[in-house]
Amino acid sequence: MKHILLSIACFCLSTAASFSQTAVKLDTVMPVRGLAIAAPSQQGIPLFIKFIEEELAPAHFNLLILRVDWNYDYKSHPELKDPNPLTLDNVRQIADACRKHGIRVAPQINLLGHQSWAKTTYALLREYPEFDETPHVHTEDYTGWPNPDGLYCKSYCPLHPGVHKVVFELIDELTAAFDTDLFHAGMDEVFYIGDDKCPRCSGHDKAELFAGEVSAIRNHLALTGKKLMIWGDRLIDGKTTGIGAWEASMNNTHRAIDLIPKDVFICDWHYERADQTAVYFAMKGFDVATCPWRKPEIALVQLDDMIRFRANATRQMAPHFRGIIETVWSGADGFLKSYYNPETYKQEVSDAVTLKKLMEAYKQMY
Ligand SMILES: [Zn+2]
Numbered sequence: 001m002k003h004i005l006l007s008i009a010c011f012c013l014s015t016a017a018s019f020s021q022t023a024v025k026l027d028t029v030m031p032v033r034g035l036a037i038a039a040p041s042q043q044g045i046p047l048f049i050k051f052i053e054e055e056l057a058p059a060h061f062n063l064l065i066l067r068v069d070w071n072y073d074y075k076s077h078p079e080l081k082d083p084n085p086l087t088l089d090n091v092r093q094i095a096d097a098c099r100k101h102g103i104r105v106a107p108q109i110n111l112l113g114h115q116s117w118a119k120t121t122y123a124l125l126r127e128y129p130e131f132d133e134t135p136h137v138h139t140e141d142y143t144g145w146p147n148p149d150g151l152y153c154k155s156y157c158p159l160h161p162g163v164h165k166v167v168f169e170l171i172d173e174l175t176a177a178f179d180t181d182l183f184h185a186g187m188d189e190v191f192y193i194g195d196d197k198c199p200r201c202s203g204h205d206k207a208e209l210f211a212g213e214v215s216a217i218r219n220h221l222a223l224t225g226k227k228l229m230i231w232g233d234r235l236i237d238g239k240t241t242g243i244g245a246w247e248a249s250m251n252n253t254h255r256a257i258d259l260i261p262k263d264v265f266i267c268d269w270h271y272e273r274a275d276q277t278a279v280y281f282a283m284k285g286f287d288v289a290t291c292p293w294r295k296p297e298i299a300l301v302q303l304d305d306m307i308r309f310r311a312n313a314t315r316q317m318a319p320h321f322r323g324i325i326e327t328v329w330s331g332a333d334g335f336l337k338s339y340y341n342p343e344t345y346k347q348e349v350s351d352a353v354t355l356k357k358l359m360e361a362y363k364q365m366y
Contacts, residue, residue, distance in 0.1 A: 026060060026366050029307055032289050032323030033362055034063030035355065036108075036184075036267070037332050039071050044333040045090050049097045051336055057101035059359035060366055064098055065184050065229070065267075065325065067108045068174060070123040076169040080123040091177045099179075106182035106229050107174045111167060112213050113190035116154035118142050124156060124166070131156040131163045133192045133201065155192040158213040159200035168220050181226045184267070185217050188231035189246060193253065206252045210234055211259035218261050232268040232288070235260075236277055243275060257284055267291050267325055274301040278309060282320035289325045294349050296357040299326065303361055326355050 026033075035056060040048040056064070070082045072091065098105050115125045115132075121139045125132050133155040142151055156163050175183050187210075194206040201209055218228040235257040238248030247270055248254070262285040268278050269291035281288035290306055292299035302324060309321040328335050328351045338344045339352040347353055 026362065029310070029365060030303075030323045030362070032063055032325065033059075033061050033358075034065060034289060034323065034325035035061055035328065036065035036067070036291065036325050037328040037335065038067040038330075039086060039094075039107075040332040040336075041071075042084055042086060042090055044336065045086075045093060047336050048332060049093060051339070052094070052097045052103065053101065055339075055359070056103065058363075060362045061359075062102055063104050063106065063325065065106045065108055066094070066178075067110070067186075069109055072174060072177070074170060074173055076173045077166060079127045080166075080170070082123070088177055095178045095180070104182055105178050105180045106184045107178050107180065108184035108186055109167075109170055109174065110186035111156075111217060112158060112185075112187050112210075113155045113192070114153045114186055114188070115156055116151075118144075121154060125154055128162070128166065131160050131166075133157040133198055134195050136197055137192075150191060152189060152191045155190055157198055157200055158193075158209055158216070159198075159204075164216060164220075167217075171217070171220065172224075175221075175226060181224075182229060183217075183221055183226055184229040185214075186231060187214065188233050188269070190234055190253065191245075191251060193251065207255035207259060210253040211256035214256065214260045214264060218264055222263075227263065227265060229265040229267055231291075232266040232277070232281060235266070236280070241275075241277070243270075243277075247271070247275070257281075262286060265289070265322075269293070269327060270302070271295065271298070274298055274305055276305060276309075278306065278321060282309070282313065282317045285320070287320050287322050289322045291325045291327050292354060292358075293327050293329065294351040294354055296348075296350075296354045299324070299354045299358060300361065303358065324358065326351070326358055328355070 070080055071085050073085045073087050074081050095105055115122050116139045119139050119142045137149045137151050171183055194201045194204050194209050196202050221228050233247050234249045234253040236248035237254040238244050238250040241248055266281045266286045266288040268288050271293040278288045278290050290302045292302050306321055306324055310318050344352045
C-alpha cells in the first residue's frame with residue numbers, strides 16, 4: 001500500500017512538474033496570447049462565457065481585450081450608455097470566468113478617434129457636442145469613403161478643458177467593474193486631429209497633440225497602478241514605410257513614438273501583410289504584440305515572426321516582443337454564431353478560421 005501511495009505521489013509530482021515545465025515553455029516562447037473582440041450583448045453572455053471556458057482557456061489564451069465602449073450601464077455617466085447595456089453583474093460574470101482561467105481582461109473604450117461611424121455620432125459627442133474636434137462636419141452628410149470632408153470617424157478635441165473629467169470617470173468605472181489593471185484606449189485611425197478650424201488645436205503639432213492625449217490617459221491610469229494599451233498605427237510613418245493611411249499614419253502623428261511613455265503597450269495591427277513593425281516598437285523600448293485579423297496564412301507568418309524575434313533579439317529587446325493578439329471586428333454575438341457554424345471552416349478568409357489556426361498552434365506549442 002505504502003508502495004502504491006508512493007508511486008501515486010511520484011506520478012502526481014512528475015505530472016505537475018511536466019505541466020509546469022510546458023506552461024513555462026509556452027510563456028517563454030509567447031507570453032501574450034490574446035483575443036480582441038467586442039463585448040457581447042446581455043443575451044449573448046452565456047454563450048460568450050462558454051466560449052471563454054471551452055475554447056479560449058483550453059487553447060491557452062491569457063488576454064481578452066473587450067471593446068465595451070457605450071455597452072455598459074455607466075453609473076457615473078448614465079447619459080452615455082447604449083440601450084440595454086451590460087450590467088455590473090454581466091461584467092462580473094465575464095471577469096470571473098476569465099480570472100478562473102488566468103485570462104487577463106483589458107476593457108476598451110475608443111478614445112480620441114472613432115467617435116462616429118458613417119452617419120451615426122456616438123454617445124460622447126452626441127451628449128457633449130462641445131467636445132467635437134470638427135463641429136463643422138456633420139455625420140448626417142456622410143456619403144461613404146472617400147468624401148470631401150475627409151470624414152472617416154469623428155474625434156474629440158484633446159485640448160477641450162472638459163473632456164478628460166468625463167473620459168477618466170468612464171475609465172475608472174469600467175476598470176473597477178472588471179477589477180482589472182489593464183485598459184485599452186483604442187486611439188487607432190485618428191484622421192481628425194489638430195484641425196485648422198479648432199480654436200484650441202489649430203496650428204499645434206499633430207504628433208504633440210497625439211502624444212499629449214496618450215500621455216494624459218496613461219498618467220491617469222498610472223495613478224492607480226494600471227497600464228494603457230493602444231493600437232499602434234498612429235506611431236508608424238505611413239509614407240516612408242509605404243504602409244499607408246490606415247495601418248500607419250499619413251497625418252504626421254508618427255513622431256509621437258518618441259514623445260509617449262515607454263510603458264504604453266502597443267497592439268501593432270497588420271492584416272494584409274506580415275509587416276515586421278514589431279521590431280520598430282521593440283527598438284523604441286515598447287512592449288508590443290502583433291495583431292492579425294482574418295487571413296490565417298498571414299497570422300501564422302506573424303506568429304513565426306514573433307517567436308523568431310524573441311529568440312534572436314538582444315537580452316534588452318527580446319522581452320518587448322510579447323506575442324499575438326487576434327482581432328475580431330464583427331459583433332461578438334455574430335462572431336460566435338459563425339465560430340460555432342461548421343460551414344465557416346470552408347472559408348479561406350475568416351476571423352474564426354484564423355482564430356482556430358492560432359488555437360491549434362498554441363496547443364501544439366504547449
Ligand atoms: Zn481641438
